[in-house]
Amino acid sequence: MRGVLMHAPGDFRVEEREDPKILRPTDAVIRLSATCVCGSDLWPYRGVEPIDGPSPIGHEYVGIVEEVGSEVTTIRPGQFVVGGFSASDNTCEICRAGYQTSCVQREWMNAMGAQAERLRVPLADGTLVATPGMPDADLIPSLLAASDVLGTGWFAATAAEAGLGKTVAVVGDGAVGLLAVLAAKQLGAERIIAMSRHEPRQKLAREFGATDIVTERGDEGVARIKELTGGLGAHSVVEAVGTQESMLQAIRSTRPGGHVGYVGVAHGVKLDGEELFFSRVHLHGGPAPVRQYLPQLIDLIWNRQIDPGKVFDLVLPLEQAAEAYRAMDDRRAVKALLTP
Amino acid sequence: MRGVLMHAPGDFRVEEREDPKILRPTDAVIRLSATCVCGSDLWPYRGVEPIDGPSPIGHEYVGIVEEVGSEVTTIRPGQFVVGGFSASDNTCEICRAGYQTSCVQREWMNAMGAQAERLRVPLADGTLVATPGMPDADLIPSLLAASDVLGTGWFAATAAEAGLGKTVAVVGDGAVGLLAVLAAKQLGAERIIAMSRHEPRQKLAREFGATDIVTERGDEGVARIKELTGGLGAHSVVEAVGTQESMLQAIRSTRPGGHVGYVGVAHGVKLDGEELFFSRVHLHGGPAPVRQYLPQLIDLIWNRQIDPGKVFDLVLPLEQAAEAYRAMDDRRAVKALLTP
CATH class of the missing domain: 3.40.50.720 (NAD(P)-binding Rossmann-like Domain)
Incomplete structure (x- = not known):
């Protein structure tokens, strides 16, 4: 599949990456409907955070479930899902207190690299929230915003x-x-x-x-x-x-x-x-426990009470991710949405 | 009157100080029943905070009201009172939100020097809380604790x-x-x-x-x-x-x-x-808004539900304040009560 790889500060490229697979029985693999560039992605882009490249990047995602592991019980193939920027079991004591970004089983989605066509999501039952049905196309930017910037x-x-x-x-x-x-x-x-x-x-x-x-x-x-x-x-x-x-x-x-x-x-x-x-x-x-707010935020978006997708003022195909980074780095764009 | 004056680190003396007077119509003057040395008093004693000596010190106090200014309406001479370590009007927006140590009219009691026989208390109506009556002698250490350490x-x-x-x-x-x-x-x-x-x-x-x-x-x-x-x-x-x-x-x-x-x-x-x-x-x-808790704490002490006065493991006459400082500095005493 195609996906962004960080090579060095200022040198982020869309290249072939291995297709994600179910590695653990609690995983899901989703086909992304949209992804985007985060303000925090600019830290490595600007050389403020070290890059051990080439390595994947991206942690904001919405899409359709393609496959789930044998222990996944609530998320099913075909569902449209939104997930937070960290994977969490949503059952441990810390998750139940509302701090899913500190889940005892937490994994950062950045390591999975959501700026791509497909994505492996660990702890799928805890991490993902399905929308009530297939969203209208105009709701997708807002649902994508819920994945990080709105939740944050x-x-x-x-x-x-x-x-x-x-x-x-x-x-x-x-x-x-x-x-x-x-x-x-x-x-x-x-x-x-x-x-x-x-x-x-x-x-x-x-x-x-x-x-x-x-x-x-x-x-x-x-x-x-x-x-x-x-x-x-x-x-x-x-x-x-x-x-x-x-x-x-x-x-x-x-x-x-x-x-x-x-x-x-x-x-x-x-x-x-x-x-x-x-x-x-x-x-x-700290890192926002977005997962805590997802059901409420999806509900507000689904009922068209809020329109957070307005923050995306640049939409580009995934292949032009490098330009998305440049535009945000130059502050020409508030936030760039990428369509795989 | 007699009172502690800081001369230099390690050199705190009990000397003659001018008797406090009503300076503003919202002031009260109280005769102290007890005062004490605070852990924070050890910062200047140890030279960690500068001393512009000779200057008074002490901010924990209980005692009997001797005189009030013309605008004081709720506090009366003869009452036994407890006050926090900062003076506050208890009516401004910040006080009403429970942050009396940030009162818009706040004054630190340290500047008045509570390690003495008498004390001027600004904003008496806001700062002082009267006990239900004259306390039994054994309640005085606990009431004194409410002035700072318990409230903090x-x-x-x-x-x-x-x-x-x-x-x-x-x-x-x-x-x-x-x-x-x-x-x-x-x-x-x-x-x-x-x-x-x-x-x-x-x-x-x-x-x-x-x-x-x-x-x-x-x-x-x-x-x-x-x-x-x-x-x-x-x-x-x-x-x-x-x-x-x-x-x-x-x-x-x-x-x-x-x-x-x-x-x-x-x-x-x-x-x-x-x-x-x-x-x-x-x-x-931050500096504890002790005043917020005083009514509740006085009530718990008056009804003998708590006995915070146990933290005083050394009682000395005011004249021996230097020894009180030494004992706390050496950690021979948890907290020293001084009787004027």
């Missing part, structure tokens, strides 16, 4: 305790930040401040529910959030970038006793214990 | 979400750590693991409700907690020391999705963003 934005907004009566600020205007705006809106937030200096992204943020746009960054951004919140800071702040500056911006924009939900994969971030202590914020984040 | 241990256990069915680990066997054990017990925790290698402190931890004692520290301590929790880590971990080692020990002892409540005043602590991200813990802490 949702987790971030939840970790930040966005909810009724709350003022929520979102640091980062990538797909995850934009979908955290959508999540905050769905969770009932009163006021949603998107921090963005890019007009098309500001527009999408407003469509998703942002009530205010702040273009300032760093200390000036913090000052502006304080100004908008009676000097106190926001109740809830989402961090969806993963740099030292964005993390401090998020913490400093939060009022004492408020909540920071951080989902940007932290690179080179060092937090000073004393500053954190005196900030009095709640800090929670 | 309670906040730490609450921040760590200690509760029904939870396994709680406590890093630090000082007064705050021991009282976090007591708090976890009151909050309904199923299993409480005290980390201590000092026999008298282990004994007190057991009296307060600890079900297990772990003597190992650092990585070995983490491994032992994992071993006791089916390899997962504790649901709730209290950090009550404030060093790099203790903070990492707390984070690493917590299961994914679990909660760390940290109240040790962080000194020289640097947290790596990536480790924190992949730990998936909730992190919350």
